[in-house]
Amino acid sequence: MSTSSPKRIVVTGMGTTSPLGGNVADTWQALLAGTSGARPMPYEWVQTYDLPVTFASMLAQPVDQVLSRVEIRRQDPCSQYALVAAREAWADAGSPEIEPERLAVSIGSGVGGITTVVDSWENLRTKGPRRIFPLAVPMLLVNGPTGAVAIELGAQAWGHTPVSACASGAEAIGAAMGMIREGRADMVVAGGTEAAIHPLPIGGFAAMQALSKRNDDPTTASRPYDTGRDGFVIGEGAALLVLESYEHAKARGATIHAELLSFGVSNDAHHAAAPEPEGIGAAAAMKEALAFGDIDPKDVVHLNAHATSTPVGDIAECKAIHRAFDDNVDQLAISATKSMTGHLLGAAGSLEAIFTIKAIQERLAPAQINLFDRDPAIDLDIVHGQPRKLPDGDIVAMDNSFGFGGCNVALAFANAD
Incomplete structure (x- = not known):
């Protein structure tokens, strides 16, 4: 080997x-x-x-x-x-x-x-x-x-x-x-x-x-x-x-937009359509992305959430993010871009990968729209109102995607050299 x-x-x-x-x-x-x-x-x-x-x-x-x-x-x-x-x-x-x-x-x-x-x-x-x-x-x-x-x-x-x-x-x-x-x-x-x-x-x-x-x-x-x-x-x-x-x-002298550090996958094995309510499977995908990429959770500053706008899905993902990042969750600037694009189903994760890369490139996390009365059960640092400046230096951002059948994928990107 x-x-x-x-x-x-x-x-x-x-x-x-x-x-x-x-x-x-x-x-x-x-x-x-x-x-x-x-x-x-x-x-x-x-x-x-x-x-x-x-x-x-x-x-x-x-x-x-x-x-x-x-x-x-x-x-x-x-x-x-x-x-x-x-x-x-x-x-x-x-x-x-x-x-x-x-x-x-x-x-x-x-x-x-x-x-x-x-x-x-x-x-x-x-x-x-x-x-x-x-x-x-x-x-x-x-x-x-x-x-x-x-x-x-x-x-x-x-x-x-x-x-x-x-x-x-x-x-x-x-x-x-x-x-x-x-x-x-x-x-x-x-x-x-x-x-x-x-x-x-x-x-x-x-x-x-x-x-x-x-x-x-x-x-x-x-x-x-x-x-x-x-x-x-x-x-x-x-x-x-x-x-x-x-x-x-x-x-070949190519322009490099970002580095794909790793990805994590898991399956809920819970329900044909509903997510596992405690976010255990989704958290496992994020943890695997961190582990396979040898990423310190403290270095992750931005996360483009799956955040579809369903009553149970948003809660489950919130719990999953807490499970995956534990004490470091408060440093994550969370973007919910489906508030603008809608849900592109099988294309959602790759479109949001582009958003994650652009956020790293421009050091700017997109702001969610339509957050009128925040659910108190969602205790995350949600970017809303205006896009938020991300830190300088080397940073990591994650893109979450979850699908019917319990499929969970997390992609981790970093800024280019």
């Missing part, structure tokens, strides 16, 4: 299309400005199916403004979003020349090609099998976005697709770290994508009382840690990182 130190993994590219903007810069500026991406859905099917929830956090920039008609026709929306994010991330990384066999893709999604699934079924039911689009099957597969980005970039090392509900995007980033450290790839494009603003997921989430029903005021509906929180706001989009070893990045 080798006794050499593991490779340092760094972030050299970032890309997104989100409810706040069509790229990283616009999304970040809207986040710092306290902008909500939630608004009424303009689709006829909202009235057709009499949905109890009539709003969502939809893309700020429609994909038809950046993709061709052919690309849109041949890809499910979840793959379309991934392509937009991948192109920005790859350009941000300098569009490097790399042997195809040394480039991998790891893109997670919780729901996958739901639009293609339902549309294809409707064509079969009403028009017969000859009217099913020939590319329907590859379009509806959950690994469709991974394949689309791999084809786009010519990535031949590994096409990986973790499916861990709302932890999928974060898990994809953690898996990418392992690929590079194990020597399976030199660079990995990793993150998550989701396109679930569709009547079936919305109706299903509403039936289980998971969504906010503040139809009269969408922009204030997502309110983590507030006593009036009544569920999350569903969002859509994609967010991807370009990861590589520190040595590889320095050798």
Whole structure:
């Protein structure tokens, strides 16, 4: 067994299309400005199916403004979003020349090609099998976005697709770290994508009382840690990182945005949808990230919380953070960015990874919006009102992502040299 130190993994590219903007810069500026991406859905099917929830956090920039008609026709929306994010991330990384066999893709999604699934079924039911689009099957597969980005970039090392509900995007980033450290790839494009603003997921989430029903005021509906929180706001989009070893990045003269120190994973093994109420599993993921990265909890100054705005979820995560950080919890500046973006499900963790990296880069923790009446059970240092200055020097920040089925992932980032 080798006794050499593991490779340092760094972030050299970032890309997104989100409810706040069509790229990283616009999304970040809207986040710092306290902008909500939630608004009424303009689709006829909202009235057709009499949905109890009539709003969502939809893309700020429609994909038809950046993709061709052919690309849109041949890809499910979840793959379309991934392509937009991948192109920005790859350009941000300098569009490097790399042997195809040394480039991998790891893109997670919780729901996958739901639009293609339902549309294809409707064509079969009403028009017969000859009217099913020939590319329907590859379009509806959950690994469709991974394949689309791999084809786009010519990535031949590994096409990986973790499916861990709302932890999928974060898990994809953690898996990418392992690929590079194990020597399976030199660079990995990793993150998550989701396109679930569709009547079936919305109706299903509403039936289980998971969504906010503040139809009269969408922009204030997502309110983590507030006593009036009544569920999350569903969002859509994609967010991807370009990861590589520190040595590889320095050798090609790449700009390094941050270092990915470690990631931790666990499973609640508790309930199909509800989190373990004491936060034991979520805390285990955070503790593992600290341990595997050899991180002193005192060095962690910022945490982008999962914070979906559900009554039980926010409490469980609060308990988990206390379990993981114990006496050091008061030094954590906690950001709850889903108050602005809504919940991007399988893309949430990777979008919030970008927010965590930007917070480290600019030494600025985003402020939550919609904290009107703070829940006294949430005894954390929540950043609200205005973004907060983070300390100078070497700092560490964490990104939490939790998903149905009990999946827990924590990513730990540090400032670049």
